[in-house]
Amino acid sequence: MTAHNPVQGTLPRSNEEIAARVKAMEAILVDKGLISTDAIDHMSSVYESEVGPQLGAKIVARAWVDPEFKQRLLTDATSACREMGVGGMQGEEMVVLENTDTVHNMVVCTLCSCYPWPVLGLPPNWYKYPAYRARAVRDPRGVLAEFGYTPDPDVEIRIWDSSAELRYWVLPQRPAGTENFTEEQLADLVTRDSLIGVSVPTTPSKA
Structure with a gap:
């Protein structure tokens, strides 16, 4: 790989x-x-x-430290992102999916490459390729393994199909050992791939 x-x-x-x-x-x-x-x-x-994943990272970091903002983000992502000055074309209708101990979310666009540009920037090349679009649905655990992430067998993998009308992205879990981190330090741990759901944030020991 x-x-x-x-x-x-x-x-x-x-x-x-x-x-x-x-x-x-x-x-x-x-x-x-x-x-x-x-x-x-x-x-x-x-x-x-x-414009790019650094904006999504800042939003995630805010959600990790502010429970009320997190709830607004999960309820109405488009509106919550506007609170932080993020929005616009290709992000008119967004939904944020929360990863938990028992559920891991992963985003794909099976028809083309619909993607929340205001939050994640331009989509990576692999996101557009037919192989990813097909395998993400058929073999999500295999795809995750190629990205270096292997969830526990009892974790449910949910695949979400973005479209021009509705664009999904992921709120990853906050890494352990970050209790004393500032928002800026937390944002540095969030990667574009973790916002798509093919990976997880960087752990403090690897940052």
């Missing part, structure tokens, strides 16, 4: 080839005057620093 291909058989092209295609397309759009290099740089900066 490699870092860029966590689900076996899902990588149709190398990262280098994909990057080359993106650069070529950017060059064509700029040459035709359809977009400027400044606009490309701005959008890249937005998705690197302003």
Whole structure:
């Protein structure tokens, strides 16, 4: 298993080839005057620093330390996220799924790649691949194992199918040993993959 291909058989092209295609397309759009290099740089900066899983991590950390906010998040995720200034296109209707000692939630879009962009940023390539979309439903424990997470046999695995109308993401369990952590320290433990449900937050010893 490699870092860029966590689900076996899902990588149709190398990262280098994909990057080359993106650069070529950017060059064509700029040459035709359809977009400027400044606009490309701005959008890249937005998705690197302003929109991404770091926002979801902050929301999770707040839910871990604030029970009332957590309840609002589980009741109306879209509204609760707006409290923290997070929302917009591709996140109009969101539902947050809470992991517990007995239930582990995992999100997939079986038709395409519907995904809560405002909270998680752009979807990873593997999330779009047919192999993940099919295997997440047929063999969720096998997929989780490839991501390095093996839940206990008595933990129920629930698969949620995101759509353009309703986008799911996961509230992972707070790691043990974080009782004295600040919100910022807790947010550092939350990964994008744990928000999709294919993994769990980083433990303090590995952070």
